[in-house]
Amino acid sequence: MRITIVGCGSIGSKLAKAADEMNEVKRIYLMDIRKEVAEKVAAELNKAIVIDSVDEELYHSDLVVEAASQEAARDILPKVVTRGVDIMIMSVGTFVDDEFRNMIFEKAKVSEARVFIPTGALCGVDGLRSAVIDDVDEVELITTKSPKSLRGVAYVEKKGIDVEKFTEKTTIYSGCAREAVKLFPKNVNVAATVSLLGIGFDKTKVTVVVDPDIKSNSHELRIKGKFGEMNCHTYNIPEPDNPRTSHLATLSAIAALKRLARNEWFGI
Numbered sequence: 001m002r003i004t005i006v007g008c009g010s011i012g013s014k015l016a017k018a019a020d021e022m023n024e025v026k027r028i029y030l031m032d033i034r035k036e037v038a039e040k041v042a043a044e045l046n047k048a049i050v051i052d053s054v055d056e057e058l059y060h061s062d063l064v065v066e067a068a069s070q071e072a073a074r075d076i077l078p079k080v081v082t083r084g085v086d087i088m089i090m091s092v093g094t095f096v097d098d099e100f101r102n103m104i105f106e107k108a109k110v111s112e113a114r115v116f117i118p119t120g121a122l123c124g125v126d127g128l129r130s131a132v133i134d135d136v137d138e139v140e141l142i143t144t145k146s147p148k149s150l151r152g153v154a155y156v157e158k159k160g161i162d163v164e165k166f167t168e169k170t171t172i173y174s175g176c177a178r179e180a181v182k183l184f185p186k187n188v189n190v191a192a193t194v195s196l197l198g199i200g201f202d203k204t205k206v207t208v209v210v211d212p213d214i215k216s217n218s219h220e221l222r223i224k225g226k227f228g229e230m231n232c233h234t235y236n237i238p239e240p241d242n243p244r245t246s247h248l249a250t251l252s253a254i255a256a257l258k259r260l261a262r263n264e265w266f267g268i
């Protein structure tokens with residue numbers, strides 16, 4: 001298998017290292033808008049070379065992994081699926097745009113490209129996947145973040161919220177996933193994953209809480225439906241090189257690549 005990784009930051013660099021150690025992966029093409037970042041990652045690996053654009057080795061790639069940004073995902077998705085190449089997306093929030101999403105899945109159907117979305121920093125996605133086969137009445141995601149991981153978020157700054165000043169747990173946002181994904185583009189990708197898998201961006205509720213006493217980011221997924229009720233709480237440790245990204249999100253990308261490379265589908 002040959003893979004292209006777009007974005008060699010916190011997730012992309014660790015995924016590249018894991019891919020380098022997988023026998024099934026023969027070649028890794030690395031791309032980053034900061035070329036020096038891709039070069040630094042490639043220098044530590046055996047199977048990696050740096051490319052300047054995703055198009056460069058698309059004909060030789062079996063899978064493209066986006067681990068960059070929503071803008072990058074929006075840019076590369078049409079190019080990759082049109083060529084019939086499979087793609088894994090980490091910046092899932094890009095799919096909040098219904099027109100764009102439908103266009104991508106339509107193109108993918110025609111070209112037989114597959115679009116993969118790892119479970120990310122969240123547990124309970126497996127239960128949701130099964131639950132929505134029958135009626136599901138409520139899906140709610142309660143995301144609790146440390147002040148550090150909400151620094152620089154446009155919504156927080158616009159509202160004049162000083163996240164460092166909270167002395168106790170405080171809800172700073174409550175609304176539907178469609179709005180939450182737009183307001184917190186780098187923080188609630190899991191809300192997009194849950195919406196796509198479950199009852200959609202408009203019906204999925206999202207609450208964002210800031211807690212000055214935690215070092216981890218937590219996601220609580222609550223589902224009610226014909227199957228019963230589920231309440232799944234994930235306490236995540238952030239990546240040291242990017243406090244917005246949970247280590248479990250990185251691991252979910254590596255786990256997804258392993259399943260694809262080995263064609264092993266336990267717990268599908």
Ligand SMILES: NC(=O)c1ccc[n+]([C@@H]2O[C@H](COP(=O)([O-])OP(=O)(O)OC[C@H]3O[C@@H](n4cnc5c(N)ncnc54)[C@H](O)[C@@H]3O)[C@@H](O)[C@H]2O)c1
Pocket residue numbers: 006007008009010011012031032033034037066067068069070071072089090091092118119120121122185186187189190193241242244245246249
């Ligand atoms: N699905 C999930 O659960 C989940 C969890 C965490 C992060 N994410 C998302 O995954 C993405 C990557 O996260 P990360 O922690 O590795 O981020 P990061 O900031 O550590 O790394 C991103 C890298 O992508 C590069 N980049 C940015 N725009 C690019 C472009 N247009 N083309 C090529 N490279 C580009 C940057 O230079 C950087 O090196 C982010 O969009 C993040 O929001 C998803």
